[in-house]
Amino acid sequence: MGWWILLHIVLFVFWLGGDLGVFYSSRFVLRPDLPPVARNTALKIMGGLDLGPKICLVLFLPSGVTLMALDSHGARLGGFELFQWWTVLPVWLFAFGWLFLTVKDHHEPGKHPVVRRADWGIRIGLIGVLYALAGYTIIAAEPFGVTTNPKWLGAKVALYATAIACGLGIRLTLRGFAAPYGALMTTGSTPEVERGLRRAVDGCLPYVWGIWLSVLAAAAFGVLKPWMH
Numbered sequence: 001m002g003w004w005i006l007l008h009i010v011l012f013v014f015w016l017g018g019d020l021g022v023f024y025s026s027r028f029v030l031r032p033d034l035p036p037v038a039r040n041t042a043l044k045i046m047g048g049l050d051l052g053p054k055i056c057l058v059l060f061l062p063s064g065v066t067l068m069a070l071d072s073h074g075a076r077l078g079g080f081e082l083f084q085w086w087t088v089l090p091v092w093l094f095a096f097g098w099l100f101l102t103v104k105d106h107h108e109p110g111k112h113p114v115v116r117r118a119d120w121g122i123r124i125g126l127i128g129v130l131y132a133l134a135g136y137t138i139i140a141a142e143p144f145g146v147t148t149n150p151k152w153l154g155a156k157v158a159l160y161a162t163a164i165a166c167g168l169g170i171r172l173t174l175r176g177f178a179a180p181y182g183a184l185m186t187t188g189s190t191p192e193v194e195r196g197l198r199r200a201v202d203g204c205l206p207y208v209w210g211i212w213l214s215v216l217a218a219a220a221f222g223v224l225k226p227w228m229h
Contacts, residue, residue: 012056012215036184040185054103126161133157152226160214162214174204177200181197
């Protein structure tokens with residue numbers, strides 16, 4: 001179990017650390033005193049760093065399910081043990097398929113609309129399912145027959161769903177980035193271009209802060225396990 005815990009910790013560190021790198025790089029993209037070529041380099045660094053958090057977000061799901069399976073506290077569903085290899089393995093296979101879509105869309109943005117729609121569909125579906133499971137785990141006296149009061153786990157699942165939702169918020173907000181950035185690269189900086197860039201990038205900040213707080217809080221719940229007995 002120790003190696004799986006280590007994997008979960010590594011994913012947390014790379015997720016948050018990579019996100020901080022993306023944020024720092026974005027500040028240089030917004031600097032009007034830099035030439036367009038330098039800002040373009042900053043954008044490439046920003047995009048390269050962003051792949052790490054995307055991978056970590058996806059793998060958080062199967063690594064977390066594996067940890068729950070290794071310490072299930074007798075979780076049962078319909079009289080059967082909830083976590084067995086035949087329930088954990090499909091989660092990993094699903095995650096690898098989702099990871100393929102995520103990486104492909106990252107490297108070739110906009111070139112494969114079907115890939116992007118599939119990735120969106122997975123994220124929206126997961127948000128709904130995870131919030132439902134989290135709510136049940138928090139509200140039920142003995143969710144899935146578990147008697148150790150796993151409300152901390154329900155909170156952690158809800159925070160993970162929140163991080164996914166914030167990521168979608170960032171994507172929607174950044175749709176306004178392409179037009180002013182294209183103008184910057186072709187005709188140069190103007191007050192209108194700079195306003196458009198800042199509006200798109202800084203508009204993501206509430207979602208970025210939401211991800212940071214969600215990931216940090218999820219880590220705290222995972223380590224401290226409040227309410228558990």
